[in-house]
Amino acid sequence: MLFAIQSLPFLWQGLLITLEVSALVVAFSLVGGVLLGVGIVYGPRWLYWPIRVYSDFFRGIPLLVLIFFIYYALPLFSINFTNFVSVVVALAAFETAHIIEVVRGALQSIPRGQNEAAKTIGLRFSQRLLYVIAPQAVRRFLPPWINAVVDTVKGSALVSLVGIVDLMLAIQQVIGRTYRPMPLYVLGAVMYFAINYSLSSASRRLEARFAYIRE
């Protein structure tokens, strides 16, 4: 077990990259997903189909294929990103598509009457969204959103396949030197589990907290 402990500082470096990739992707996909999600529900008609196609396209391709595709296809258009940037782009594009659906679900769960009532008392669209819709939609948004964050952390393991030394590849490299796969995979699984389990239990706590509201 000693070598597994000795490899911890190296795995730590990998873990930081995993967290960095995940944090960037979560931030970008949150902004993109909320904007496009509001666009698909309340936007004009010409906006609906492009967002629908975007969302269905990116949700229909395996993440691994998408990562390879973006990694190799962008240079075709003379866009030369480093591998780090291109996987963040790929993961963010993928997660944004999922967040759009989460936002759409949350917004559509609000009874139409709420929007109409707010319109009747003379609120502008931005006010209706900010003061009436959003406070109610957020409780429907948070639990699935946290699940999407967990999926992001899990999906970030795929960046190891284009040579970014995240936690997954760090584990692989230590195994390449020690030829002792089992202890290291278990150690890696425990590390991923620790991050994701704390996130998913937060999601469950939120769900329990909002359980008093009935539709």
Place this chain on the structure above:
Amino acid sequence: MRYHLDFGFIWKYFDKLAWGLVLSLELALVSILIGMAIGLSLALAHTSGGRAVRSVVAGYVEFIRNVPLLLLVYLVFYGVPSIEGFAYDATTSFVITLSVYAGATLVEVFRAGLTAVPRGLIDAGKAIGLTGWQRLIWVRLPTMFRIVLPSLSNAFVSLFKDTSLASVIAVPELTYGAQWINTNSFRIIEVWAVTAPMYLVTGYSLLFLLQRLERRFVVH
């Protein structure tokens, strides 16, 4: 754009992709069937078992759902056989991994489905004198399956996409076929431009077919 697209090599070796797609579908199908067996038995154990059984099932579900599938693929393929007494080929290894992974998702699906069976139906079964097992087989399970059908279709399509991870342990499915053509032709962009739509079209066709199938079993 100075790069000239050339799809010639891809059509020449299209059988790699076509048979890869078939294997992907097979992997997903076998895995969801085994996963359903795991999921259903654990869901029943969870609903009728004691505290110890519940925590074991919950532990399994939480562990699998919070660890990247890629790590599980490596763990089963490289990790487990390093302990003596285990030997299997890559395809078997991947099917084991994906089944265990599917099982964890499906436990939750079946558990929710069993809870959603209306109380009145079970009581009615009791009233006509069915025993516990008979109620399970003739009342609870058929009703549950109708309730969970949409979730099963989604799980199947999702598993189909997850089969792309089998390429990392050299199972010759669709993504592996794509990478094989890549290494032999360097027509990387063209390969992914063909492979991605293949996943897309197959995935959505499956979903469409399954949803039509669901409509025949829907309960009003």
